[in-house]
Amino acid sequence: xERLNRYQWHIxxxxxxxxxxxxxxxxxxxxxxxxxxxxxxxxxxLLKATAAREGWLLSGVSxxxxxxxxxxxxxxxxxxxxxxxxxxxxxxxxxxxxxCNAS
Amino acid sequence: MQRILTIVGLQAYAVLLALxxxxxxxxxxxAKYLLxxxxxxxPLMRSVMEATEFLEFQEMFWRVLLATLLVQAVxxxxxxxxxxxxxxxxxxxxxxxFSSSIIFQSGTIMMAPITALQGLVFVWLWxxxxxxxxxxxxxxxxxLASLFTAYQAVLFGPLVLAIFWRMRLPFVQTIxxxxxxxxxxxxxxxxxxxxxxxxxxxxxxxxxxxxxxTLQMVLGSWLTSGSVVLSIAGVVGIVRSKNYxxxxxxxxxxxxxxxxxxxxxxxxxxxLLIGGVIAYPAVLKxxxxxLALQIVVSVWMFAHASLAFYPSPAxxxxxxxxxxxxxxIVLISGSFGHEWQYESEGTVxxxxxxxxxxAKAVVCLDACPGVGSYGFYQIGNTATEVWVRRK
Numbered sequence: 001x002e003r004l005n006r007y008q009w010h011i012x013x014x015x016x017x018x019x020x021x022x023x024x025x026x027x028x029x030x031x032x033x034x035x036x037x038x039x040x041x042x043x044x045x046l047l048k049a050t051a052a053r054e055g056w057l058l059s060g061v062s063x064x065x066x067x068x069x070x071x072x073x074x075x076x077x078x079x080x081x082x083x084x085x086x087x088x089x090x091x092x093x094x095x096x097x098x099x100c101n102a103s
Numbered sequence: 104m105q106r107i108l109t110i111v112g113l114q115a116y117a118v119l120l121a122l123x124x125x126x127x128x129x130x131x132x133x134a135k136y137l138l139x140x141x142x143x144x145x146p147l148m149r150s151v152m153e154a155t156e157f158l159e160f161q162e163m164f165w166r167v168l169l170a171t172l173l174v175q176a177v178x179x180x181x182x183x184x185x186x187x188x189x190x191x192x193x194x195x196x197x198x199x200x201f202s203s204s205i206i207f208q209s210g211t212i213m214m215a216p217i218t219a220l221q222g223l224v225f226v227w228l229w230x231x232x233x234x235x236x237x238x239x240x241x242x243x244x245x246x247l248a249s250l251f252t253a254y255q256a257v258l259f260g261p262l263v264l265a266i267f268w269r270m271r272l273p274f275v276q277t278i279x280x281x282x283x284x285x286x287x288x289x290x291x292x293x294x295x296x297x298x299x300x301x302x303x304x305x306x307x308x309x310x311x312x313x314x315x316x317t318l319q320m321v322l323g324s325w326l327t328s329g330s331v332v333l334s335i336a337g338v339v340g341i342v343r344s345k346n347y348x349x350x351x352x353x354x355x356x357x358x359x360x361x362x363x364x365x366x367x368x369x370x371x372x373x374x375l376l377i378g379g380v381i382a383y384p385a386v387l388k389x390x391x392x393x394l395a396l397q398i399v400v401s402v403w404m405f406a407h408a409s410l411a412f413y414p415s416p417a418x419x420x421x422x423x424x425x426x427x428x429x430x431x432i433v434l435i436s437g438s439f440g441h442e443w444q445y446e447s448e449g450t451v452x453x454x455x456x457x458x459x460x461x462a463k464a465v466v467c468l469d470a471c472p473g474v475g476s477y478g479f480y481q482i483g484n485t486a487t488e489v490w491v492r493r494k
Contacts, residue, residue, distance in 0.1 A: 019247075023291055023293075053457075
């Protein structure tokens with residue numbers, strides 16, 4: 001415990017650093033969502049339309065990346081037991097849905 | 104022997120509180136945490152909860168664990184009140200365990216009770232006279248963990264800042280220890296648009312109410328939090344002790360509730376109120392009467408609480424649906440909470456006629472156009488409209 005105490009600040013800095021880097025990388029792929037109001041509102045409309053069409057619950061959708069061409073999302077169906085999960089790409093222009101592997 | 108008996112007695116009380124909450128089914132927010140649905144709170148605690156999903160009794164496990172932590176927290180109060188008379192120490196512990204926040208919230212699987220416990224640890228650290236410099240790094244790590252459990256931990260920021268300020272660490276180190284965790288929390292909100300949206304939504308949910316109505320609700324929440332007696336004694340203690348860190352935190356809790364009121368945030372007052380009593384022990388002058396009054400008020404509140412001891416429609420319907428032999432998803436039409444997902448062993452999706460071919464059951468909380476003509480039959484004698492696939 002004494003030895004661990006000696007490194008408490010190191011543990012804190014490393015933990016904060018790792019969390020910071022991971023979050024910055026994630027945020028970088030979502031930058032258009034915050035910088036471009038047109039993309040933001042189009043994303044909102046596309047996500048709601050896709051969720052309604054596919055029967056998705058919005059709480060299960062997480063946005064992975066946004067570009068001018070498409071939105072990459074992961075849909076996870078949360079329930080007791082094994083959750084099903086899939087990666088999808090929504091075309092920004094047509095609104096069509098495809099699998100990540102297919103693109 | 105006396106200590107063991109006290110521990111066992113407190114544990115029995117905690118289990119009873121957990122069982123009391125377990126008599127009604129899982130609520131939508133509880134289901135959200137148990138399933139680790141990623142909003143609005145950061146992932147630390149909810150991912151730990153999800154890791155126990157394999158347990159058949161996951162729900163009751165967390166109810167008992169959280170109730171235990173909140174009730175057995177009296178041992179921390181015993182430590183905080185070192186130097187007080189035995190009667191005063193007993194009163195402090197009694198004020199805690201007989202406050203209505205503990206009675207009504209300790210068996211709930213919510214983030215607010217966990218944040219309240221974390222708040223109590225910060226209050227303890229702040230009121231403690233021990234030198235904390237030798238474990239300041241751990242305190243900063245605990246602060247980071249608290250913020251990544253629930254955003255509301257930020258309400259205890261004045262206490263954390265005061266704790267670090269008192270240590271006289273280098274200025275940059277203090278800022279990095281207190282400020283960086285807050286910056287990381289903000290960064291997390293940015294990476295989770297759903298969390299950001301629900302955060303903004305929660306911030307504006309009281310805007311349709313008049314100032315007087317909001318104030319009434321917040322004051323009601325504060326009064327019920329400490330069963331009136333601790334609520335008043337605690338605030339008097341905070342004000343009379345001129346403890347600015349406690350004052351800053353309780354002001355933040357009041358302001359937070361003014362903008363984002365939820366009944367379950369009442370427990371956030373509790374650690375600060377008990378801190379006020381400990382910071383200004385003169386409020387315990389008639390400690391026995393105070394405790395007696397606290398017990399009477401709490402029992403009165405319990406007697407007047409609405410008690411729902413029946414399974415939710417989600418549990419009733421999903422127990423039936425889970426027993427179906429056929430494979431497929433469950434479709435639900437209309438507005439529904441996460442408890443429907445929690446009670447289901449299979450995938451739950453929103454009703455849309457194009458998914459009927461994949462479904463084994465359809466729950467119609469709202470209209471289900473087309474379900475009758477697609478090889479489904481309706482189960483009779485159920486309060487909720489449920490259709491299952493013909494074999």
